[in-house]
Amino acid sequence: MELLLVILIGLLYASGIYMMLRRSMVKLIIGLILLGNGANMLIFLLGRIVKGKPPIIDSASKMLTEVYADPVPQALILTAIVISFGLQSFAIILVKRAYKITKTDDLDELNTTDEVYE
């Protein structure tokens, strides 16, 4: 299971960066989304993938001795997902506006900022 997830995370990062390097703005957004999901999966993986081991301490013992599923990374992912949702929806609207104004999807055409702008 860990190995599968590791491969998945690697694929998500690689395809995310590949998509970001394309010239199309839509692919840029897709790349960012994939990259964000890769990061979220990575946090999930680091919270240990174990089945049926909640982090509850037995009344007899004082601390957890066995391997348990760490709840902190899951809280972190929830936060990260919410944040990336907000940011990605902003980015999508931004790209839509940019397409309306510049009439192109090509990142290489975005040269207005390099001109002598008053």
Added chain:
Amino acid sequence: MNNPYIVLPVIFQLFSAILLMFFWFRVNTQRLISIICSLISVGIAGWLLREVLQHGILTMQAGEWQAPFGITFVADAFSATMVLLTAISGMAVTVFSTGAIRNARLKFGYFPILNFLLMGLNGAFLTGDIFNLYVWFEIIIIASFVLITIGGEKAQIEGAIKYVTMNLLASAIFLTAIAILYGMAGSLNMADLSGQVAQIENRGLVNVVAILFLVGFGIKSAIFPLYFWLPASYHTPPPAISAIFGGLLTKVGVYALLRIFTLIFIPDEFLGTLLVIIAALTILSGGLGAILQVNLRKIFSYLIVCHIGFMIAGLGIYTELAIVGVIFYLIHDIIVKTNLFLVSGLIFKLKGTLNIMKLGGLYKKYPVFSLLMAIPLFSLVGIPPLSGFWGKLFLIQSGYAEGQIILIGFILLGSFLTLWVAGKIWTEVFWKDAVDLPKKMNVKYYRELKPFKQRAMVIPIVLLAGVSLYIGFGAEHIILLSKQIAAELMEPTAYIEAVLGSKSITP
């Protein structure tokens, strides 16, 4: 000790942002409330700094959950100083905005978003938890996204695409670094991590994580190979917004780098050399870029990059004296860069252009304004005794003591390039004979503005120039403060003890 009042700067900005939202379309009420709130926040920040200097490091454990389990807020001298600087430039920009930002932009919620941005900055400076730092960074960038696109001009949208992409990429890398760090050390509290990371045996992985943090914060603070988004976007929004970006947003990245690399990852020889090389190239590329540009705000954008190099250089040298230099330079740079972008806004309102080839004759026509604008311009160069001089002096001293002769060469070259650029701006914009400019219909010139708006644009520049002069002429106070901050950063025992309690320190 739990001192819940140290989050007051954060809470207060949140409160003022919410209050402003109730007056969405009443722009004059918003103007009044923002000015009052920004003045109060300067008061709060000054009081916090005084408390910290008197009582040492103050901490707050959220919900009484003891560190390292809860979220910690820490106010040490460094954080409190940064909060004060944020409040001062926030106040200047708020006052300037009341005169310079058009009503159409104000009706899209400019002031509430500005207050949210300041809230995020204060949070980032005060937090003692690395994931919480990530959350504050996200608040900062989402507020800055709105500010950079507000108004929706073509150049703004295009600049925003570059800005948004690079910031989202930086966040993803930062998040990856946090994930691996948590997997290695099992903690998110920065004081706790300081001890945990030192015990990890797999040093290779620790270095990889350190590099990930360097790349993530490096994009935000615009260091050498990662700075290209900055000159492509900072000159597109209105000058007041550029001022808060140029003054504070890159400096949050520098703050985070200083925090991480003094507390969690102590630079080894490899990382130190890497930082020195990055610093040298940042200084060079920023300085050369500034020479080539003709748009005033683009010149200032490249100068931001150039001067970030000085701070990274101090971090690369990594002695206490070097950190003193970095802190002094950081304090000076925030005030001066904010002021320069405000000055560019005033010049635009006077002449209707920012192309230095078309500008000219300002000194003949507005001698008092010109002398006022000369203060930030020449403070930036660091002509003694103006404020830029002292920071560089410490950097060069510490570099000499460590035998970093080549780095000193780059620092001097960077200062020289800055002098060249400042001299060029002075001759082209102020001394050269005025060029005839066609009157633009869509620009509201300074003379046509109402008197209160004219004052709102001049007063913050005078105030910030006064602060720069104080940093230059009252340097002994700032040096004392920088020395205390540097001592606390280089010897983080007091910080760790304040967060975790004295019992947790194991020799």
